[in-house]
Amino acid sequence: MRWLLLKDLRILRRSPLMVALLVIYPIVIAVLIGFALSRGPDKPKVAFYSGLSVSASTIELGGHNLNLADEEGALFRDIDVVPVDSRAAVIEKVRDGEVLAGIVIPEDLASNLQSTLESGKLQVFYNTEDPAKQAYVENTIEAQVKAANAALTTRIAQEALDLLNLIGDGGVYHFLGQDFNVLGLKRAESILTDTRATLPAGSEKREQLGEVIDFTELARDNLSFSDEVLNVVGEPIKVSARSLDGGRTSLDDFAVALAASVSLMFITLQLAAGMLASEKEENAFPRLVRGLVSHTGLLAEKAGLAAVCSTAVCLLMLIGLGLFVDLEWSRFALWVVALAGGALAFAALGLAIGTLTREVRAASLLAFMLSLPLAFLALVPSGAVAPALYDVIRAVSAVFPFKPTLDALDAALNDAGGLGGAMLHLAALVLVFGALSRLALRRFAA
Amino acid sequence: METLTTTLAARDLVKRYGERLALRGVSLSAGRGELVAVIGPNGAGKTTLLSILAGIQRPDEGMISVEPERIGWVPQQASLYGKLTVEENLMLFARLERTPDPKATVERMLELTDLRNRSGDQVGTLSGGNRQRVNIAIGLLARPEVLLLDEPSTGLDPRQRERLWEFILRLAGEGTTVVYATHHIPEADRYADQLIVLADGERVFDGSPRELEQATGTTGLDFEQAFVEYLRQRGH
Known part of the structure; x- marks a missing residue:
């Protein structure tokens, strides 16, 4: 088997274009998928006009100043x-398609907010040239306005609570630059209690004063309960998040595991299927299995070669990614363990493809056609389709190795847990596809 | 008929592919250095017979006197790696055959096939004739007593065929028993010591080329015409 392995390595070395394609293509695809997953669309361009003057952009709520200009940063983080310098200019830019949307902050926003009697209103104009981006702009603006609303509600509730x-x-109240002393219920009660003590027992005034004291x-x-009530008003729904299934991998880290899985799948499937089919295409298979190599030995050699090569390439890819x-x-x-497990499972599947097709081009085509759907199926999130x-x-x-390989690599790279389960799953797939290949090899020479 | 000098003997070989009988109790025997031609129409069972003798397929019935390890097999299509050189192909199979001294064996084969000056060329760049010589050389690596050749001259031009037969005759002269299947009837007439005619999986003739001509009972026919007449007379 050693000589067969050396022969295959020599053939690969003499096929530099094929090897280069086999390595570069999946890495490019993997990087593209990684980028697509971990990066949202580009920030959409949005025209903006603020009608607030510098002095009008500061509003006073319950004696505290709130600068609306400071809040603009949060609003425009994703835009x-x-x-522009006027509302008309906003509309013109949107109409001309220079921007996807326009936002106008009206001059009366600050006064409306300060009055607390009327909502502040933003005006938003859309361009429907790109539906995907339009949806993104709408969602972004809506989310940011909701966040600003929530922040203001909390601030207003806090002011109410202070009042x-x-x-x-009791205490001092600042309003329009002047200070006012407020007596407060506590001091009023104290004064009333003192006053009641000076009145004769059984007098009508004393009884009436007692009722006032009870009221205060x-x-x-x-x-004293108002702070809880106002806190609830300020933030009626609080989020308590807990993950029930899967790990806590960030999207960027998951993209690395995904990129490695895709590369591993492409390289291993193509190598295992192609190298096995080439034995048939070169007509060498009957000569080899005429006592020179056993059927199982031949399969093991091809699987080992494909797994070792793809593991090495993907390991180098990860080391390269690790620099960034x-x-x-x-x-x-x-x-290494996760890559090797995934590679062996993909190799077993590749052997099954090779024994089925018995022709290098057909094997490569089938391996290629199978790869993308397997990757996409494994990425369909729950809830995106009907439960059935x-x-x-x-x-x-x-029943295919992509998902368990992705799980194993996610666990190995990102400490997402479940490496043992994924490895067992992969081992089972190695056995199943290995057995299928061994059976299919019976008709390989026909 | 088996004799004390018989190198290869096969008896009552039967092979079925589902309902179809590919071989119907075919027997043959060949002595040391004998050239045996297996001829017959398409689908007669020639390749099936050779692949059973080579141990590629198992017969459903019958027996063969020689172990496959002692038989060299040269398939119709060259069984070679096009990206490897002549020498690398020979060395690979010499190692897989576990020959005692692979390097010396390869040297011997390069001499025998007259391919020393092409030993560094990739097989994919060789002519059909040279490729077939490498193909045969691989069949000879383990110094087999019997060499099976399936349509050895297919795709070769007359000059290449001539050189190939010179090579095969030299092997037979050195004592190797050669059994070859061919569609090229003059090659059977010209080179075979013994002729086996198969039709519909059945052995319909076993003898020398001259005996086949005599068996037709006609005169003035060349060997190919005599062969066709023989089959016609027996309803094939």
Whole structure:
């Protein structure tokens, strides 16, 4: 088997174009998929006009100043802002297609907000040239406005709470540059209690004063609950997130695992299927299995060659990626284990393809045609399709090596857990596809 | 008929492909250095017979006297790696055959095939004739007692065919028993000591080329015409 392995390596060395394509193509595809997954669309261009003057952009809420201009940064984080100097200029840019949308902050936004009687209104204009980007702009602006609304609601609720505390405890209130002393229910109750003590027992005034004192006490007790109530008003729904299934891998880290899985799949499938089919195409198979090499030995040689080559290429790819992406080098041994497990499973599948097709070109074509759907199926998220269809997709993904390889690499690279389960899954697939290949090899010479 | 000098003997070989009988109890025997031609129409069972003798396929019935390891087999299509050189192909198979001294064996084969000056050329760049010589050389690496050749001259021009037969005759002269299947009837007439005619999987003649001519009972026919007449007389 050693001589057969050396022969195959020599043939590969003499096919530099094929080897270059085999290595470069999957890496390019993997990088493109990685970019597509980890990067959103480019920041859309949005024209912006603010009608707020410098002085009008600051509003006073309950004695505290809020600069609306400061809030613009958060609003435009995901947008490429094109500032213009009038509302008409915003509309013109949107109409001309220079921008996808325009935002106008009206002159009365600050006064409306400060009055707390009327909502502040933003005007948004859209260009429908690119539906995907339009949807992105709409969603982005809507999300940012909701975030700004939530922030303002919390601030206003806090101001209300301060006012209620002032009513309860008393203190100084600042308004329009002037200070006012507020007595507060606590001090009022104290004064009233002192006053009641000076009145004769059983007098009508004393009884009436007692009712007022009871009221102030009741009012203070209930005001003490107001902070909880106003906090709920400020943030009615709080999010408590907990992951029930899968790891906590970030999209960027997942993209690295995905890129490695795609490369591993392409290289291994093409090599295993192509090298086995070439034995038939060169008409060498009958001569080899005439006592020179066993059927199982031949399969093992092809699988080993494909797995070792693809593992080495993908390991180099990961090392290269590691120069640009933050990878956990301490887990290097696990990378090798996951890559080798995935490569062996893909090699077994490649052998099955090679024995079925018995021709190099057909084997390469089938391996190529099978690869992309397998990758896409494994990436379909739950909830994206009907539950029954999702079950079918999961079942299909489970009988091919891409999904378990992705899981194993995610676990190995990103500490996402479940490496053992994924490796067992891959081992089972090696056995199944290996057995299928061995059976199909019976008719290989025909 | 088997004798004390018989090198290869096969008896009552039967091969079925589903319902179809590819070989119907075919027997043959060949002595040391004998040249045996297997001829017959398309689908007669020539390749099936040779592949069973070579151990590529198992017969459903019958027996063969020689182990496949002692038989050299040269398939119709060259069984070579086009990206490897002549020498590398020979060396690979010499190692796989576990010959005691692969290097010396390859040297011997390069001498025998007259391909020493092409030993560094990739097989894919060789002419059909040279490729066939390498193909035969690989069949001879393990010094087999019997060499099976399936349509050895197919695709070769007359000059290449001539050189190929010179080579085969030299092997037979050195004691190798050669069994070859051919469509090229004059090659059977010219080179064979023994002729086996197959038709529909059945052996319909076993004898010398002259005996086949006599068996037709006609005169004035060349050998190819005599062969066709023989088959016609027996309803094939």
